[in-house]
Amino acid sequence: MGPHASAGLAFALMFSISIFFTLINLRKHGRRYLPKNRRWSLLGRRAKWIWMLVLAACGAISCFMSIDVDRDYVVNSPLILQSVFYTILTPVMMAVVWEAVRHWGSWQERQILDRDPYAFRKSSTRKGQEFVLPILFYGLAIANFFLTVPRSWGAIEMQRSLEQQMTDAKPAATDIRWRIASFLAMGGVLVICYSLEHSIYRYRIRPTSTWGQLMFYINASPSQFLVAIVLLGIKIGYAIASAFDWTVSPLKYGVNSGWIFGLGYTPPLLLLVLFNICGHCELNDDQAIISQRGELDNAVADSMGVGQRKPSWWAKGRSFVRELRRQSAQKDTDEMDRYVEMGIIKPEEQQQQLRNDQAPGPKPEAQITTRTASQGSEGTSLTAVESGSESAPRHVEYVTHSEGLSRCSSDDPTAVHPAPQTARDMIDG
Template sequence: MVLIQVRDLLAFPEGDNATDTEIGGIHFNLTTLNFWNYTYYTNNTLSNGSYCFLVDNPYTPPALLNNGTFLNSTSCYLATEPIGHRAEAGIGFAVAFALCLVFILVNLKKHGQLHLPPEKRFVPIGRRWQWYWAIFICAAALIGLFTGIDVDRYRVVQLPIVLNVFFWFLMQMGVMALVWESVRHWGSWMERQYVDPNPFILRENDKRGMFEFWLPLFFYFWLWLNFFLIVPRNWGKIELQRSPEQTAENALPTATDGRFKAAAFCLLVCWLTIMVSLWHSIYHYEPRNRGFFNRIVGFLGYMPFRFTLMVPLSLAVVGYQALCAWDFTASPLKVDTDLLAMYLGGYAPTILILIVNIIAGFMRPNEDRELIRQRRERGAAIDNDLGLVRKPAWWRRVNGDMPSENMRDRIMRNVREVGGGRPTARHIERLAEQRAADLESGDTNRSTFIEMNDLHRTNSTRSTSTNPPPYSYGGKSDTRRSERTVELAAGLLFPGGNASNTGGTDNGGASVERGRGHESSTPRRPGTSERSSSTVSGMSTTSPPQQVKSMLDI
């Protein structure tokens, strides 16, 4: 329980006797009050350092027990008072921020949509950040303003004042980030239009590109420094505003300490960074003027009109935060502060920046659509220079040049022309069957081959057998049947090969060995007319298979 340290104490009112006191028309035992260390304060509260109760009508407790317990008591830390002017003005601003939130979501959908493929150089989230920060501002403002209603309703200052100023500071940081993202993205949009006709006109790793890479990091460094100087602190002393003496001893030194002053300086650095970014974009992506005066005029002329309003308003935000760090009477951290200064300096610039950005968002087109329009205009200008006249889109439909079928129908028509199923496999099987039939019938003149090139091979002079190898075996030997099956497969795969080289006799394995021995004992280089470029192997099918490395070997 937070202790109440109020200097202006009151003596207990006199009662019927020396041990009696009358508060709010109710008599209490003075001895019990003194025993439990209760003290009577000018704000009509009783407190002993651990508990605090309201004792004015209609919250006066009806009785006090001997153990120091009040019956039907009301704690000091409840919202019992009616709303004041601070809450009334806060509700009005909260409604304005809620309306802005609706239009911000509409603009986010409009400008966040993609109509072109995303580019690595210009990421889509870059143009959405300003709307994300605007949503953050509205959320922080709504929470702070609605919690500020209880600042007036609490008899004893408590948590609502802390929540009110906490989200107010977050709103201030958000509005600076909003202005920064608006200016930064405008420069990115100017660069995108500049490089769209020629993507190689500007490099990404030159001095200009590296400056644009490090500048956002510099800005957010100072913005987060402002956050860490303000937020992580002991906010309990801000609540100690329950009397003028307590406010002067606790709240005033805390609200105007060096950390708040340094935080205002960090916000000023952020504003200067925004101006540097604006100057950088105009310097690189707009025509340059000569002379100091002409450059100033050109800077103001090339800058979008919305920045003419948003930049001074953001400077007002920085100025008011600095004013609060030096003047406590105008600060929202003070419970009974100057409301005119608080709302005009603390909330009015923020709501105006949001309104300007929303109106500008409705007036500007989607960037992808604008880029498409610019490309269409450049294409029309090039066609005009070349003397080309393009017919309108309806011309092909009227003259029947454009088919009425859709893409699915076109694909199905192409599939029907080629043939469904496994056309390549069926074709190979058909050729293999036809080749086997030709060999059985003795017709060797038909060129029905599976390979890509002719696989004809001249008969070797070493061959002594002209009989084709048998393709069927009627015996009972499984080994011989397997050999015949392999020979049949070799004949299909390598047509035109010499059957005698495979031992194509019915004399068993001995004749095969004799044939091989005869070939190896009398080697002879074939003549020129006997050579062939075919890859058909004359080796036995029992040897290792032929290794085909590429289509050039076939």
């Protein structure tokens, strides 16, 4: 193998290894940790990583084919396969950078709406621009693809001699379609730059200083996007140059390896490395939202004085208050027990029984009152006599008169009895 094949093998291995790390990041950033929301779909997060897988696969296939191009003595299909997959790298690389920038803008909007759902109630052209920009970009990328890939590649294979290169391969590799496609790709880069500027303008706070406002879009842009746009610009710049200059064209058999590998394969490979490193360092969007919600709750709690650590004297003061409350409660309990023993406060069972005894209603027993008079004193005794439940109660009264004792009985409870004579009446009489 010559130097061209050796470089192709090394780049093919690096493209293949990048697929492994891209799959890890796809799994990391493509998972959902919050309830499903139609506005923030998983496809928007996964699109960048899916395009990166396509970019790595096309780069690996094209570099593997370069090994056969260097080994074959007769130019045939390996050169065509290398050229086809190399050409696909340009629109796919554009899609990778576009999806990264678009998702970043969507991520900024999501963070703002999560803190304040009414932040974008004011009518503006924001939604209209965010609807038109993806259509415009993918229109340019698809146009670039159809102007370069679906074509007759037979003329590119005719490079078995210098004369064939000049008469067949060169006109096919530098025709008007290649030139238009390269400028359309440059238009796609401009759309990406405008989308990044739009996201910064809508979702970033503008500084107040004059110098800060002049450098606002540069300072507010993530560094990875600035590097990615530069790498994409190098790739498209080389495509424009090769569309006009046959000597540096990647479609030429025997082109200098520095041109095709330095300006053709290195930018997409560095882009894969850049985004994989940044993806490894960044959090999943849902996890970042959960973390920000926790920080917001903590900030609100701190502003309200909730959850703050108390000073050392706070615990001692609370212990002293608890001891006072315990002693006061013990004293009240002791006094309550003493009042119950003295009869000042009756237990609950006795109070309940007393209330039941005083309740109105028929009494199950009748009473007979007996009064006897003696010299200077009067005694009264109560005797309970059972009475039937059906018969009327019998009232018997013993009254002492001056003439003697007389017994008055009646079965009628409503009967009128003479008033009993007291001891003073008997003495007076």
